[in-house]
Amino acid sequence: MKKQITPREYSEQGGIRCPTICIRSGKPNAAAVGFFSSILRETLNGQAAILPVGDDIRHWHASPHAAVGFIEHAATLDGATLDNRRNLTMPGVSATVGEQIEALRRVAGDAAVALIRHEPDPMIHRIVSGWAQGFDTSRAR
Template sequence: MRVLIIGGGGFIGQKIAKALAEKGTLNGKQITHLELADITAPPTVVAPFGVSHHAVDISDKAKCDALFQCQPDVVFHLAAIVSGQAEAEFDTGMRVNLAGTLNVFEAARALGTKPVVVFSSSCAVYGGEIPDQIEDWTTLNPQTSYGAQKAIGELLCTDYSRKGFIDGRAPRLPTITIRPGKPNAAASSFMSSIFREPLQGQTAVCPVQPDYAVWYLSPRKVVENLIKCAEIPAEKFGENRAFALPGRVATIGEMVEAMRKVAGDEPVNRIKWEPDPVILSIVMGWRPHINPQKALALGLTTDDSFEDNVRYFLEDDIQVPAT
């Protein structure tokens, strides 16, 4: 089995690659080769099978088509221009998130083998005039360009699957926290940085009020769930390949107090509360109360608490600057 991870240089892509290297199999079959692709060649991953690295801009159809010459059986499509950048740079977001995703689906279709394609969507597809409690059947009404681009990708994923071109799955990711690394251009980036930086001895700014509610999931759980998504039989998904991953709801204030329980007062005291109207204009359109019954029925799971998220970060990803 050959596996392709598009966005393989990102933190989720790297974690999936390492998890597959340790697992050695996918859907009960031995992995024979792993292909990692990103806008720049991804870092290497040590594995008991061959690993290749590709620098590919998926918005370039010819280059995307060439990437698929590796004949993947399973594709994880994680590459995207994130929310804040997609909102500020509309054309860039459309080129990568919409045209690039179409190129991926078309390249997978051209294989003629109906590969499994796991397309990472987002809870940003929800918003606007919808009930506070979101169900699997709630109408999509994104309030950002990023959310709109992901919603279109979902529709394409379901239709390409209906036509038998691909075997698609489009899980909607909650806010992933606590992300390792450095802040990015995502509007939700602060939902990791206000924990990551203080736990690593640095200050951080929170641009929303403590009562802002978040639908969240840990990196450890999102990787586990995305791999499971590739292994679930096609018939289990029914007529809609898009669904919300399980997550939990907590306010930023509750999450900060959870960090205090695990790590004490010192990290909490490093947070500065400074409202940012640009960030607020984006994230206030997101909806935190989601009832993920389809995902739960498919056997996908969530964290037990945000305290666990803090513990996972301390175990998996913390990087304390050298003194």
């Protein structure tokens, strides 16, 4: 069994907390977070996507390109400016699923949005509705 580390140990080791990376490459998977990417990725490729939560779910996102920038930024920071708190929360964009769908509509039209199948999954809803919707990222900036 892998040992759980405490927040203090994590901070002492240094680390970055990234938003959900969206749109991730690959195929849809069973991860609770996967639909944030699939409702955009699959529909932009003319394929159906399953949406297991309501349009009002808000989440915190960043692009894969931004994630690479986060790692570069963290790697080049002067450690002395971080004191003993080396853990950084990186910036992202907070948006609802409905806002994601409207952005999809603006870019790809109603035909792409029609490929989203609403199939409520109470377990996934319970998981993602409890996640943070945004963070203070001023230390990372």
